[in-house]
Amino acid sequence: MRIRIQFSKLGKVRFTSHRDVARIWERALRRTRLPVAYSEGFNPRPKLSFGLALSTGHESGAEYLDIYLDPDRVGEDLDVELLPALLSAQLPVGLTATAVVVIDRRMPSLQQAVTSCTWQIDVTDVDVETARGAVERALASDSIVVTRERKGKQVTDDLRPLVLSVEVESPIGEGVQNDQSVRLIAELGTQPRAVRVSELLAALDPPLTELRVHRLHQWIITDDDQRTDPLAVAAPLSAPVGAK
């Protein structure tokens, strides 16, 4: 049985790494005593599958995690609707399970399925006009070429096809004290690879300085260009819980 958890990562705990969050989840699941399935082999690990890594320091309202439960040990009484509260109680402040659905085991993994993410990006030390100019120039160009190091070699990529949209919001809104800050809302593609926010900001002219970043959505873009979120692939509610 496979369940998909949506969770948020906010506040101080945003400074934990992707790997830290995986470990936190492993412990939380042991504490809830959910019958998580384990891998075979010399060093059995719980079968968890995380979506796209969130950079250390970034917040998110849209993180996902798939868990495989051991069908032989899932009780009749497992109520998926109760799981968000049960799991959140075992997580540190700032990590909160917001929804849990049962999904078909044959569904593609989160990494395969998710095609883009929407980001809220606060940048600093810049005025609105400068930021708007940088964004408009990028969107107007045919390519945004970046060079990065991969396995010790310089690799050149064009980010432009993966920059689906960028909007400059102004004023920045509550919670950000610096009036030299501007909020961007950007949708960045994740296939064949995920564009990082830092890459986008560095590729702009002039480059912008990241202040605070928040992942708002992860999207699965369907063939007819509709966006659905990763929870929408939930098995029909009528499916009996515990069915393989």
Added chain:
Amino acid sequence: MAMGTKSADLAPIWNRLEPLLPQVQKPARYIGCEDGAQTPQHGPGIVSWLLTYPDTYEVGLPNQGLQILYEIINERPDGAAERAYAPWTDLEALLRRERIPLFSVDTHRAAGDFDVLAFNLSAELTFTNFLNCIDLAGVPVRAADRGDADPLIAVGGHCTYNPEPIADFVDFVVLGDGEEVVGEITELLREWKRAGKNAGTREGLLRELCKLPGVYVPSMYEVAYDGAFIAEVTPRYGDVPATVEKRTVADLGDWPYPKNQLVPVTEVVHDRLSVEVFRGCTRGCRFCQAGMITRPVRERPAEQVRDMISQGLRRTGYDEVALTSLSTADFSGIQDVIASTIDDAGCDRVSVALPSLRVDAFTVGIAAEIQRARRTGLTFAPEAGSWRMRQVINKLISEDDLYGAVESAYSQGWRRMKLYFLTGLPTETDEDTLGIAELARNCVELGRAHHKSPSLTVSVGGFVPKPFTPFQWFGQNTVVELGRKIDLLKENFRRTKGVQLKWHDPRATLAEGIASRGDRRLGPVIEYVWRHGGTFQEWSEHFSYDLWLEAMAANDLDVDWYVHRHRTEDEVLPWDHLSAGLHKDFLWQDWRDALEEVGLEDCRWTPCYDCGACTGYGIEHVVASATPPAGGSQGTGVDLSSGGSVPVELQTRRTVGAATP
């Protein structure tokens, strides 16, 4: 370098720290958020302690001593405890630039706002970090420069049994177990704080602190020198005790702490549940300071151990538990405890780690129990390569004991393990050193019967003589000599398949040697190394050998005299006015016995040698079993697994293992 005044900015520390964290490595070190963390109330009638480990968060968080005190203080209505760790160099630079002081990770409160900054010092090479933390707190590093409003600087932990090298920087030292005395200190400080910490009262408070058993106030003692030697150490006042005795908790069963072990949100060095199964060790290894200063043996009741394991695992979600002590396989009924942990249905797939194992108590039975869940790393510490050498250091394990343990492990599925040795031991010859290679090769050979490519890591550390051990009189090997011995081993292992040799930098061993048996004249040396940027000396990439030599020279101190010189019986040692309960004549006799290659059995199962640790304090060993754990020879030369028992003879000294195995 000094911060000078306290932070001028009144904004909460967290708000100022937060924008810096994206700029540093591993920012999760600084956020707290652990399960088990507390947010204590501060106030006029409440004594606030900042429990500080002067190394990184990953190294410091698992420290059980600080976690125990954290809970005990916070349970008190008049106490509040938070925690701090040394910021890594990247954040330190930003903190200094932004004038942000050292802070607690619990509520991000400025260190200078606490009544006491209490440091756990478990390694001498953290001394410079200790100074750096005081400075980052905005507190003068020298005790003499502190005012009434400054926090008190307290230290405890194994290296503070000789606190003389850091005496200039410390207001008070706690010797021994802290569980009881921390409350007594809190009560004294509460009254002082209630009275308003008035001008001139700090001295009076320190004098009151002296009266608490286990508390040493260096400034209340005068050290007189006779040339290079110490003539005497005398209390300044009649009511200051001439000798400060360590504190010892009689029954560990009364202190089931930590009850809520901290579970960090980021990875730390020992990321698992820890349950202390006993404290103290009477195996009597002569190089081992921990074994000597923590006597007597006090076992936790097995039932309490089981409860702490099962409740701890359920609460934390950890899948590994370490049973900690100085020699965990000696715990009475160890096999039952491991079996019941692994069988506990609520503790699904739990692995058990035994971080400190003696080979003569490690049996197939224990190996079989551990590996049922998941095989954890196995480290055995024969310490020396020849039986002669092991008699000198009183690590009385025979080659057969070692091979038996290694065979048990290989046969139960372990393919790799680690052996730990010391080099530079008293009377060590090249034959003894090369015995390490011989033992290692034989061990790997045993593994070949069970695995295609068994592997063995041989880790060699340079020996540093420590205070309150029989080897406190021994002149440490030089860097050159240690290097030569390591080279001998490197050469010898060159064509050995399956053995990986690792060694500790002999230059770091030297620096540790300087601090380990130093006196108050070392204060300026430690301060010099710190002021010249020598922090994180435990980290090889930051260790600055030249700075230590430079600091010694700058203060006209002779490295040879402090480190490489054998001490004589009549010499006043810098720590003679402190006591770990051990009689000095017991230690001296044990030193003579060492040189004569005379071993001494474990006093848990033989008559008392009157070392002083029990008799002086009117306490006793607390062991559940009158017989030693099964298996091995327990230093008797008798195969206990085939029904032998430890012979009890009414002699205070006897030669054991006369027949070389």
